[in-house]
Amino acid sequence: MAAFRQVPVAPHRKERHFRLKDDLSLNLSNEELRERYRFGRDGINFISNLVSDDITRKTKRNHALTVPQMVMVTLRFLTTGIFLQVVGDTIGVYLHGTEWWMGKWCTAGDSGYPCRPFLMTPYQNPVLDHQKKYNRCHCSTRSVIERTFGRLKRRFHILHSEIRMIPSKACKIIMACAILHNICILLNEPDIEDDGLVIDNDGDLGDRFFGNQDGRGVRDHISSTFFNR
Template identity: 30%
Template structure:
């Protein structure tokens, strides 16, 4: 009886934990790091130093995942948008571990938003937009209608997400699929471009004009196109505004091209998707700072940024400011 009991206890004994071989840091050259993670190894180390305290564990018990491996797992997900299980198979981690790594790294990077997501209204910014508004930007002396005193452009893009279990209808966009509005990542897709909180934030904050499409209301600080232009001046105004706004549309395209997870969609809850989106935006700005992509911007040698308009008055509405600009700059 004692022998039978001992044999049964041995069969019931828990199997030893098995750890799969994990990724080695020296597996790739610098070019391969860029192809797989969108950053060189030096830039990856730079990002790691920024978030390392948030990723370190108190002990090394149970072979805790190192901070560098957590970051590489998250970067691989951002770059591919692949399933967690496939990413885990490539680095020797379980699906659950990859999920925890992605969300932990995303939260750590998102905390850097105030440092890397900034808005400038200096003269260089105005020169850049003044150049973009011309039909012939390379010929500065040619008669061309340019948009004056622009410091930024507004637009939104949508990232596909998995349908949530709560308030599912609030996240369905006009094309019929679930998405998050990147302009206001904490709000569902049903939030329109005319977000009051956004205008309260921007109104009177910067010395210049913002440009938006017809989905935004015209304000004294936010110029939108004429819906039905009736004069040549209004048509030139619309054409110049459209040329200037292409920069933000191109930026969204580069962002989604760099981080494919934003193109293929995020199979996570909306709150977690918002953290991933914010992390990708921060990483995009870090990549620009580290020159990880080809810089397509041309050298700007212009010495003027357009007339610093004396508007009709601080109480003038958006339509009044728009008409003033149209009459003085697009004749």
């Protein structure tokens, strides 16, 4: 009679139950919530109500994440900039691609960019008065933009360095941060401490671009039309 070797049976894995440690049901102060998620309790509730119809889980599973939980997971990811899996381990939830939500603009640039019909850069060596006036206006406009970028990056650290996702998802993350920043302004959420960003007198922050500058005709038209007075 042939001998049969018994094949070991893998032990049944006990189903894991995850609980959001910092849920709204806990007595965290608004300051503690803002430190973690950049929004107080009213702000998190506002966002949850805003996106509820789009992200409510269409499932009868007992352990599906609630809308506030998904909102808080996403805010924590945008606030810290760390990997989603690490966010899940820290907060105490299992994350996969469907368990968190993400949202469904002539531009002024410094001399590190090429002058394009859609991207206006400053004159590198302005001589005429209207060119100098154009540069001063360009600098003041970009100062507002750079301060806004600084506020965004201080609020959502995911924007401080590379976003390790495919370009389409990175664009959604940037757009989501901009929308959330506007909500912060709407709800009078406090700004994060200033990091001391300084704009140079000529409005440049990077190296100059010396390649093709096919937008110089548009720039000359703008400066001579609106600044030659």
